[in-house]
Amino acid sequence: MIIDGVEMRGLELGDAAALAEAFARNRAYMAAYEPVRPEAYFTEAGQLARIESMLDDRDGGRLLPWVLVEAGAGGAVVGAINLGSIELGPLCSGGVGYWVDTAWHRKGLASAALEEVLRVAREEVGLHRVAAGTLTDNVASQAVLRKAGFEQYGLAPRYLHINGAWRDHRLFQRLLHDDPPAG
Template sequence: MIIDGVEMRGLELGDAAGLAEAVERNRAYMKPYEPVRSEAFYTERGQLERIEGMLADRDGGRLVPWVFVETGGVGAVIGVINLGSIALGPLCSGGVGYWVDAAWHGKGLATAALEEVCRVAREEVGLHRVEAQTLLDNVASQRVLRKVGFEECGMAPRYLHIDGAWRDHRLFQRLLHDDPPVA
């Protein structure tokens, strides 16, 4: 899928160098929204190991990972979006997480990508619901979620260890359909 000069495609092993550059470039910006990371996380080797784990989860049916890459020119990696924690059976649910390079904010990329992830979750994975969580003050991400039809469904105290402390999160969900689970 191409959105205004950006391709959203499946994550590949060859994305390690580009992801390392992207996470380093956005390191200061992402710090308040991320767990404390080791220095290795910001290296090509660290990203390669992370991608290998993600692709193993993909092959096990637990994760669908995508990367955002500029089309034309440099072809820089400018973010990711993942549909993870996939559970089928009577739950039929998954969680979405994403980040977009600070230089690309406000261009509708996250909104369009999230809409596509919800389509894939329903039509290809067979999910009933997609969940998301944000820090209480992450208004930009909450706005994206609401634009795509997510509804706030609660608050989780001390939900994730972010930027060195347990942080409260707003919980969101989007119900995709009410069909029974596929047997």
């Protein structure tokens, strides 16, 4: 799938070097929105270990990870989006998380990728609900979620340890359908 010159495709082991470069490029910006990361996180080896773990979760049905890559040969990674914490049965729920390279902000990339993930969540996975959380001051991400039909349903005090401190989060969800769970 191409979104404004960017391909959204499944995460692969071969993405380790490009992801390490992308995280290094965006490190200062992302620090405000991420847990404190060890230095190894920003290396190819660190990303390879992370990808291996994510692909294990994918194979176990708990995670669907994608990368956003500039179209064409040797395209840079410019973001990622994950549908994780997938639970079927009576819950039929998952959580979405995403980031976009600062050079690609305000171009609709996060919104387009989120719409595709919501389509997959409903049509291919059969989820009833997709949740997301943002820091209370992350108005850009909140706008992306609201544009995609998410509604805020709560505030979680000291929800995640982000940038060295426990931070409050706004909790969002989008209900995809009211069909009964697949048998």
